[in-house]
Amino acid sequence: MFPLNMQPEALVDELSNFNKKIISGMKTMSEVGDISEGVSARTEVYTDDKVTLYHYAPLKKDVHRVPVLIVYALVNRPYMADIQEDRSLVRGLLQEGVDVYLIDWGYPDASDRYMDLDDYINGYIDRCVDFICDTHDLYRINLLGICQGGSFSTCYAALHPEKVRNLVLTVTPIDFKTPDNTLSCWAQDMDVDLMVDTMGNIPGDLLNFTFLSMNPFRLTSQKYLDMVELLDNGTKLRNFLRMEKWIFDSPDQAGEAFRQFIKNFFQGNKLIKGGLVIGDKEVDLKNITMPILNVYATKDHLVPPSATKALKGRTSSEDYSEVAFKGGHIGIFVSGRALAEVPPAIGSWLKERG
Amino acid sequence: MDNNPFSMNWADNWSNLQKKMWNDWSALAQQSTPNAAVNPFNFFQQSMEESNDPMWAAFSPFQVKSPEEMARQSMMGAMNNFMNMSKGVFDTFGKMGKQGEQSIEEWTAELDKNLTKFREYFTSGAQSDFNALNPLSAWSNMLENVPGFSSDMMKQFMGQAGQINQFPGLSGESTVEKFFNDTLNMPGLGLNREKQEKLQKAIQLGIVYQKVMVEYQTIMNKSSAHAAELFRDRLVSMAQAGDSIKSLRDLHVMWVDCSEESNAKTVASPEYQEINPRLTNALLTLQKHLQSMTDDNMAALNMPTRKELNSAYLQIHDLKKKVRKLEGQLKNQTKLGDSTEFNRLRDDLEKLDIDSLRADIEALKKQSTSAIKPAAKAAAKPAAKKSTTTQKAASKTKATAAKAKTADKPATKKGA
The missing domain is CATH 1.10.287 (Helix Hairpins)
Incomplete structure (x- = not known):
């Protein structure tokens, strides 16, 4: 028998309910109000061009002596790490007694098209680290890199090991040429010189389009059909819209930094092969001696675990640990299970290491 | 009228859904209209966007929309897909009658027959409403707006090309292509020689881009056909296992699953990884050429050009680096001892x-x-x-x- 066993009455009911939800949902949508960017209390403590360094208000009396600086990717906004109260890596860390700082890269414009990786890594990150060190009378702090920010943090730790006490990486690409890395496959034959010379800065929406291309039907059709089910629940709808805002709130990429990142990391895979020069120094992973905690997501379709786990054995650190989370690239920051597992794991790992 | 519920009707619904999805995908890429004040070659982008070219739109400047607005638009797109599918299901059920009681062998034979038609439909280039496959109309729209081209001349030019009634093919040199190439290779003469050659070059680059786009679209069409095959296989597996789909929503989920599975296979294939950068590079080459033409126009108006602005940005950047370096040296000197x-x-x-x-x-x-x-x-x-x-x-x-x-x-x- 043909396996579409749908009763006409049931189908009419289904469509009728669907339409009702949409009609009432339009009202909820119009009343949803502003969508916030981050939820935890924070203070702007340092600015440098378009970059802002935030310090989060501690949630515990006993705050860990050595602060953590979160370095996010350039491609999205960092409030993913603090997207809502019950889905916040930052909040989870604060509850663990970690003193949290975060770099917000801002939105580069045409005048920033010549900013390169040296400006980001030896410039902005280094000056933020110096600021935190001066504030806390320390000479080194903990770094927590996320995604591309993790690759930047790895480079920074290799270039300035004396300033990094512990290195925490989450969903961080290290080996950019693992066979299961679809993004990397797409980037191999891309003429990045032509792209940057033509466009200057690379539009964030272009990168979003690329990410959506990986699952176009699910991310542009099924997702919104599922959203209809949330329309009668203001809180759930607001949470959905927060995520939606984050996904499409993508700053443009400074042209030169993008060029260098694609050429050196994706195409040249120089972070592990060697020959990566940032500023006037070569990034040598063997310079990394501090303890490393490498957190990855087992179902990450953007940064496959193989790309992350490649760090093991490539540094001089004698204290290397991995934490596997059963989830995806975004889930590691927003799923309830992730937040029950990941921040405590990071918090206790840091406390054990001073 | 064909009363067989499993005949072309099913294939039509499927293809309509795929086409709708493709159009929504294009619309998503075209989240904004280009800013005419910034881009004097607005005409070019607009005409390309009118042709539902998602690649072009993806590379064009975007306007920021609120998440509510984006979600609302996206939801409406998804809802339309869903409703189209639902309508198709109702139509099918309306005709179905007792034929739903057919044995697996009977209806799979019908499905396979339609899949063959479907595959032909998606891979033969017959679906002319996929505008990416109709470069002539897109070019006609575009060229009419090109400043410096005589509109009468272009109308005549396009009219002649249209009479030939062929499109540039995937391989070899079609009559239309030859006509384009011959015309565009004519040397420029007189005061506007340089300008004319640049315009000819722009059109040549546009043709290259369109040809690659056709190749790209063909690969994506194959992916759609493969998705239909996966869908058929799942239906057969379900029937064999005695399972059935009871809601439209489940049916939609299955359609998405099959399409995603096929898409994942396509985008990981060597042919996609070859065509994707080639398409991007073809588009960027065209854009770069258009930018140089824009700069020429800006210079003629005594306005700052992109080239000049870039030069200024580079100088500022270099100066900032020097200042940062000096600041760093000063800071290090103030530190005590080693x-x-x-x-x-x-x-x-x-x-x-x-x-x-x-x-x-x-x-x-x-x-x-x-x-x-x-x-x-x-x-x-x-x-x-x-x-x-x-x-x-x-x-x-x-x-x-x-x-x-x-x-x-x-x-x-x-x-x-």
Whole structure:
């Protein structure tokens, strides 16, 4: 028998309910109000061009002596790490007694098209680290890199090991040429010189389009059909819209930094092969001696675990640990299970290491 | 009228859904209209966007929309897909009658027959409403707006090309293509020679881009056809297992699953990984050429050009780097002594303090414990006991400090 066993009455009911939800949902949508960017209390403590360094208000009396600086990717906004109260890596860390700082890269414009990786890594990150060190009378702090920010943090730790006490990486690409890395496959034959010379800065929406291309039907059709089910629940709808805002709130990429990142990391895979020069120094992973905690997501379709786990054995650190989370690239920051597992794991790992 | 529920009707619904999805995908890429004030070649983008070219739109400037607005638009798109699918299902059921009672063999044979038609439909280039496959109309729209081209001339030009009634093919040189190439290879003459050659070059690059786009679209069409095959296989598996789909929503999920599975296979294939960068590069080459034409126009108007602005940005960037370097040097000079040695000492002190304090506390605890031991035993050799405890605590402190130094050594050494 043909396996579409749908009763006409049931189908009419289904469509009728669907339409009702949409009609009432339009009202909820119009009343949803502003969508916030981050939820935890924070203070702007340092600015440098378009970059802002935030310090989060501690949630515990006993705050860990050595602060953590979160370095996010350039491609999205960092409030993913603090997207809502019950889905916040930052909040989870604060509850663990970690003193949290975060770099917000801002939105580069045409005048920033010549900013390169040296400006980001030896410039902005280094000056933020110096600021935190001066504030806390320390000479080194903990770094927590996320995604591309993790690759930047790895480079920074290799270039300035004396300033990094512990290195925490989450969903961080290290080996950019693992066979299961679809993004990397797409980037191999891309003429990045032509792209940057033509466009200057690379539009964030272009990168979003690329990410959506990986699952176009699910991310542009099924997702919104599922959203209809949330329309009668203001809180759930607001949470959905927060995520939606984050996904499409993508700053443009400074042209030169993008060029260098694609050429050196994706195409040249120089972070592990060697020959990566940032500023006037070569990034040598063997310079990394501090303890490393490498957190990855087992179902990450953007940064496959193989790309992350490649760090093991490539540094001089004698204290290397991995934490596997059963989830995806975004889930590691927003799923309830992730937040029950990941921040405590990071918090206790840091406390054990001073 | 064909009353077989599994005939082309099913394939039509499927293809309509795929086309709708493709159009929505294009619409998503075209989240904004280009900013005419910024881009004098607005005409070009607009005409390309009108042709539902998602690649072009993806590379064009975007306007930021609120998440509610984006979600609303996207939801409406998804809802339309869903409704289209639902309508198709209702139509099918309306015709179905007792034929739904057919055996697996009977309806799979019908499905396979339609899949063949469907595959032909998607891979033959017959679906002319996929505008990416109709470069002539897109070019006609575009060229009419090109400044510097005589509109009458272009109308005539396009009219002649249209009469030939062929499109540029995937391989070989079609009649239309030859007509384009011959015309566009004519040398420029007179005062506007350079300008004319640049325009000819722009059109040639546009043709290259369109040809690659056709190749790209063909690959994506194959992916759609493969998705339909996957859908058929799932239906057969379900029937064999005695399972069935009971809601439209489940049916939609299955459509998405099949399409995603097919898409994942396509985008990981060598042919996609070859065509995707080629398409991007073709588009960028065209854009770069258009930018140089824009710069020419801006210079003619005595306005700042992109080239000049870039030059200024580069100089500012270099100057900022120099200033940062000088600031860094100044900062380092104000630091006292050898900072590496100083930091090493701080490390040692930090460890030493904590560990020695702990050792002292332990020693004191032991001391107080021993003090409350029987007075007779304590009175026997009080001086000697105290001395031993202190010595033990002191030696433990030294050992801990030495251990702390050893533990931090690699880090400080590397830092030096």
